Amino acid sequence: MLNGRTHWSVLVLCVLLAGGAGFFFYQTTQLKSSLVTTAQEADDTESHLTQRLAEAVETIQKRDGQLSELENELEETKEDLRDAERTIEEFEEEYRTTINAVKDLNKLSQIDEELLQQYSRVYFLNENYIPERLTQIDEKWVDATKSDEYFLAQAWPFLEDLLEDAERDDIDLRVLSAYRSFDEQAQLKGQYLQTYGEGANTFSADQGYSEHQLGTAVDFTIPALAGQLAGFGDTEAYQWLLDNAYKHGFILSYPKDNAFYVYEPWHWRFVGEDLARDLNRDGRNFYEVPQRELNEYRLELFD
Ligand SMILES: [Zn+2]
Structure with missing residues (x-):
């Protein structure tokens, strides 16, 4: 049998145990509840973060899309720019071509087309034709029998060069006859006819006719x-002309055995350096070349 003191002690112990258990239980419950809350909060945080992450990924994807669109636009703009540059280059090229064509046309319009014209017994220069501008040949180059x-x-500098070139080679070349007007030519023909009769037709009057009226032919x-x-034709001077006249733009209009006219070794015509060289x-022979081919040299006649 327990005594009264023991009985109280047991009772107090029980109470204390119960209290402790209660407290423990209470604490555990509190802890549990706190853990649940924390877990809940962690869950919330995780889903929040997941959501944010998803949003961020979406935003990045959107930006990526926009970026590649911008890149495409940039590429297209660059392509447009290149097209525009090509168009400008083509335009500039066309502009230059046009300007050159206009310059050529302008230059061509200032070069008398008669200067490369072939004349014949049936096609003479118009009797009213007068050269654009004549220059008097320095007397030192003119034959003593003429004045x-x-x-x-425009052609004189070429003739002067030829005469000086001949002089350097000790050739005493002189001008016997250069420009002749239609009237002078008719007069001359009259003189020849008086002197030589109908035979005059075979050498001077007809052939040289138009070429002397041009102002670019010289005997x-x-x-x-x-x-x-x-x-x-038997002189050293003639041989020198055959070898050198072309360098100064002169050709022999009526060479030996040509199919068109009687041989005139003294009669030379200025046709420009390019044509004479070719x-x-x-x-x-100048008179064997088709007229259209000769005309192509007109632009460079005085170059
Ligand atoms: Zn002549």
Whole structure:
């Protein structure tokens, strides 16, 4: 049997145990509840973060899309720019071509088309034709039997160069006759007819006719011939012209055995350096070349 004191002690112990258990239980419950809350909060945080992450991914994807769209637009803009540059270049090229064509046309319009024209017994230069501008040939180059001789001003520097070139080679080349007007030519023909009768038609009057009226044809001689045409073909001066005249733009209009006219070794015509050089190189006669081919040299006639 327990005594009264023990009984109280047991009772107090029980109460204390119960209290402790209660407290423990209470604490556990509190802890549990706190853990649940924390877990809940963690869950909430996680889903919140997941959501934020998803949103962020979505935003990045959207930005990526926008970026590649911008890149495409940039590429297209660059392509447009290149197209525009090409268009400008093409336009500039076209502009230059047009300007050059206009310049050429302008230049061509200032070069008399008669200067490369072929004349024949049936096609003469108009009797009213007068060269644009004539220049008087320095007397030192004119044959002693003649005085005033004129040449087309634009072509004169080429003739002067030829005469100086001949002088350097000790060739006494002189101008016997250069520009002749229609009337002078008619007069001359009259004189020839008087002197030579109908035979005059075969050498001077008809052939040289138009070319002398142009102001770009010249009959050469040497002092020793004393103003006569005959015999020039046998001179050293003639040989020199055959070898060198083309360098100064002159050609022999009526060479030996040509199919068109009687041989005139003294009669030379200025046709420009390009054409004279090409004819010399190819061994062709001016009167054998189609007129349209000659016309292509007109632009460079005085170059
Ligand atoms: Zn002549």
